[in-house]
Amino acid sequence: SAVISQKPSRDICQRGTSLTIQCQVDSQVTMMFWYRQQPGQSLTLIATANQGSEATYESGFVIDKFPISRPNLTFSTLTVSNMSPEDSSIYLCSVESLTRGNTEAFFGQGTRLTVV
Amino acid sequence: LAKTTQPISMDSYEGQEVNITCSHNNIATNDYITWYQQFPSQGPRFIIQGYKTKVTNEVASLFIPADRKSSTLSLPRVSLSDTAVYYCLVGGNYGQNFVFGPGTRLSVLP
Numbered sequence: 001s002a003v004i005s006q007k008p009s010r011d012i013c014q015r016g017t018s019l020t021i022q023c024q025v026d027s028q029v030t031m032m033f034w035y036r037q038q039p040g041q042s043l044t045l046i047a048t049a050n051q052g053s054e055a056t057y058e059s060g061f062v063i064d065k066f067p068i069s070r071p072n073l074t075f076s077t078l079t080v081s082n083m084s085p086e087d088s089s090i091y092l093c094s095v096e097s098l099t100r101g102n103t104e105a106f107f108g109q110g111t112r113l114t115v116v
Numbered sequence: 117l118a119k120t121t122q123p124i125s126m127d128s129y130e131g132q133e134v135n136i137t138c139s140h141n142n143i144a145t146n147d148y149i150t151w152y153q154q155f156p157s158q159g160p161r162f163i164i165q166g167y168k169t170k171v172t173n174e175v176a177s178l179f180i181p182a183d184r185k186s187s188t189l190s191l192p193r194v195s196l197s198d199t200a201v202y203y204c205l206v207g208g209n210y211g212q213n214f215v216f217g218p219g220t221r222l223s224v225l226p
Contacts, residue, residue, distance in 0.1 A: 004159075033214070035216075041218075042203070042216045042217060042218050042219050043160070043203075043216040044216075045214075045215065092159050094159070094214070096214075099162075102148075102150075102162070102165040103148070103150075103165070104150075104162040104165070105152070105160070105162065105214045106159075106162075107158075107159025107160055107161070108159055109157075109158060109159060110157070110158070110159055112157075
């Protein structure tokens, strides 16, 4: 299993500013995933972050808008840059782990971002 | 990754058994089927995973027919605290990212 701590848990930001979200895992993991969940919607994968290489972004997400750092095997950050109200969402960090023979995804509590 | 289809919402009463069916017609040979539960203001939580036939754990059962084109999550004797969104995912191999469909919003009524 894996325990994930995300900070901040919530924030209200002015448009045009940037917010960096931190994700700390209690064990070393190869890949970390960043998701966005808009109000009332499902989760959408933003990018996959591997330690020592550039993050891989999904269609519709670009590095300039969502730069990601992965300095070591237990930590990652996601920055939401030049924010607009459309970026208001919950951002979730996730890792996968082989647990009891299953490949499970573990999630942080999420960061609830409101852009005003 | 295989696309999944599941009901948008379901209502049930406390003490009833709830069955949520998910369709995944183009599931690949090496894909697993995994279900997650999400409460408001929390990240999704793993419920159960299976490849074929039936899997049971302390929380739920997962029924998968021979053709694996669908699966059914069975929650026995639901309580109010089972009110949540339930996601069916196909894939689940280590190193493969998880693609979430729209999920099923289950409301358990007293």
